[in-house]
Amino acid sequence: MTRDEIVSWLICDDPSPLYQRADAVRKEFCGDAIHKRAIIEFSNCCERDCHYCGIRRGNFGLTRYRMEDSQIFAAAQAAAALGYRTLVLQSGEDRYDATDRICFLIRNIKKMTNCAITLCVGERTGEEYRAMREAGADRYLLKFETSDRDLFRALRPGSSYDERINCLRRLRELDYQVGSGCMVGLPGQTPETLADDILLMKEFDFDMIGIGPFIPHPDTPLQNSSGGSLEMTLRMIALARIVTRNAHLPATTAIGSIHPQGRQMALRCGANVIMPNFTPQEFRAHYQIYPNKICINDRPADCAVCVDGMIRSLGRTVATDPGHSLKRGGRGIAQTACKSGEGSYNKRKAG
Ligand code: SF4
Incomplete structure (x- = not known):
């Protein structure tokens, strides 16, 4: 699709043909199974001050927390016991959670469970990414947020678009x-x-792509903004599916927070x-990147039952495998490849 074609789908009156095409592409390249990833938001402390984010450093009204190791391990084991094969360890950008500690968490969770681990802990150095990969992390989530450099600069003070893109390249080179x-x-x-x-x-050919609506938080500089619409977010998800074919695309909690059927749609x-x-109930309400997040008062086990029911109601199945990348023959399976140097992204790309 060209830029003009994408724009025309974003502004057209009737996006239903786009949705049908995206669903057909999903079925052909990903199948009917839906992968479940258990998120553990282990700290809401962040050193950055992004204007759109409720856990930004400048939000002094927020109760801050850092989960203890034992609490993180308990949440991971609870998710694994319920059949989850991927854990997402997420936090703000918090240097208190030094790489050594994150490596310790990864190694121990790997021993305790049979889960793949996705990290979502922000911008780090190449050495830090390498250490976490060697400790056993399989995946890394780092949204570029917007490809508009001026907008990025305006919304993320002290953060550089180029550095963000460089982080994504480093992660690729390390075979995440x-x-x-x-x-x-x-x-x-x-x-x-x-x-x-x-x-x-499309250019990066990401293994996973998260697209969610911006939801203004009342305690941020963007409190009076209008936020993203359900329809525009659905169009973006459909377009991402069509151009990337087999990337893993989540139905985000954010889209479920702006419409009761948002995730199903x-x-x-x-x-x-x-x-x-899967963040323990006592912490959930404090991980407020945006307001009115769904499932804040639910127990993790209740969410698990609810999600399985949702999947079945759509006529789809629950995946039982870890849901590694579908790109390049499932490169995430090559857990040891990073250490041996075999099968690296660059080599495979060259091949
Ligand atoms: S978007 Fe991320 S880096 Fe920015 S303030 Fe929120 S948690 Fe911190």
Whole structure:
């Protein structure tokens, strides 16, 4: 698809043909199984001050927490006991959670469970990424948020777009399965800049892509913004599916937070992943990147039952494998490849 074609789908009156095409592409390249990833939000402390984010450093009204190792291990084991094969360890960008500690968490969770581990702990150095990969991390999620450099600079003070892109390249070189993505509905975003986001996804050929609506948080500088719409977010998910074919695409919690059927709709127009929250109840309400997040008062076990029911109600099946990348023959399976140097992204790309 060209940029103009993408823009025309973003502004057309009737996107239903786009959704049908995306669903057919999903079925052909990913099948009917939906992968479940258990998210554990182990700290809401962050040193950055992104204008769109409720856990930004400047939000002094928020109760901050860092889960203890034992609490993280218990959450991981609970998810594994319920059949989850992927754990997503997520936090703000917090140097307190030094790489040594994250490596310790990864090694121990790998011993305790048979789960793949996705990290979502922000921008780090190449050496830190290497250490975490060698400790056993399989995947890394780092959204580019927007491909519009000016918008990125305005919304993420002290952060560099080029450095973010460099981080994504470093992760690739270290043979992580790399996830990225964007927000929809940021102030100043246009159909053209959203089309550029889709083209960036295609260029990078990410293994996973998260696309969610921007939801303004009342305690941030963007509190009076209008936020992203359900329809534009669905169009972006459908376009991402069509251009990337077999990337894993989650039906995000954010889309479920702006519409009660948002996740189901996303799963019908290209998404093939769902990410239930396994953060212990006592911490959940404090991981407020955006307000009115769904499932804040539910127990993890309840979310698991709810999500399985949702999947079956759509006529789809629950995947029982770890749901590694579908790209390049499932490169995430090569857990030891990083250490041996075999099968690296660059080598495989060259081949
Ligand atoms: S978006 Fe990420 S880096 Fe920015 S303030 Fe929120 S948690 Fe921190």
